[in-house]
Amino acid sequence: MSTHAIYLNDLLGLSNLENVKIKFNQWNTEEDPIDVFQANPELINNQWLFWRNQKRYFNVNDVAINLVRVKGDIYLLTTVKLVTEELGVIHGINYAGKELKRYRPLYGRVLIKYHKDFQVSVVNAESKLEKLVVSQVLPDVYKNDGFPGYDSVCLSYQQLKLVLEKNKSEWITALSNQKAVYLIRDVSNGKLYVGSATSKNGMLLDRWRSYISNGHGGNKCLQELIKEAGFEYVKKNFQYSILENYNSRVDDSFILRRESWWKKVFDSRNKKFGYNEN
Secondary structure: OOOOOOEHHHHHOOOOOOOEEEEEEOOOOOOOHHHHHHHOHHHHHHHHHHEEOOOOOOOOOOEEEEEEEEEOOEEEEEEEEEEEEEOOOOOEEOEEEEEOHHHHHHOOOEEEEOOOOOOOOEEEHHHOHHHOEEEEEOOOOOOOOOOOOHHHOEEEHHHHHHHHHOOOHHHHHHHHOEEEEEEEEEOOOOOEEEEEEOOOOOHHHHHHHHHHHHOOOOOHHHHHHHHHHOHHHHHHHEEEEEEEEEEOOOOHHHHHHHHHHHHHHHOOOOOOOEOOOO
16 A cells, blocks of 8 residues: 655645745754754744844745754744734844644644755745655654663753753653763864763763853863853853763773773863863
């Protein structure tokens, strides 16, 4: 038995596409929109959708379909709005809109598969809408609480902050039970910091909580960086991952030896390449 793809417009049923636009929200070098959506959907459905820099993307009476990238070629439908007013704002929210209530049961639940191979974020729906394949209709609004595994952790400061502030149970359990050697990467210059989490400093959960709290976790070079560039620099540029993880029975001295090994591998004690002091 053959199956046929279901497209987004099979769900929306829009017949006149001349005034329909699609907004593709992706990583903006500072924030991941799917994390913003989970923390505050209104920011995605208003500020991210209707923000204008120089170019005007919408006109009054346009229908705006808002999609947020989840990962790869998968996007989430977050709202469909009728543009009701243009505010004459540049570098700010330039439009007002009214959410179309008839599609409300779909918001936050429809996952779309589409390979975006163009740079602009807003496009006319006529050429794209019939290519947006419905990948899945979720039973409830999208949540990404699952822990991906220690070898798949790679989080920005904002992503890690969201995980810890929302007290996501799988993450909390995973991080609280492990000793580890971890890596902090400064994405603006490629510099690395290698650290360790042991029973002495509260395992990986407490160690990473300290970075979210103050940005430096008590480390001298990171303290100096924050003094010079500010905490906002860390929030914008730092990325956290796990090099090795061990259960609580492994002796702390072994963890420290592995930390020293990775510092040697990455040459992170060299100020040209890293932020490790010793």
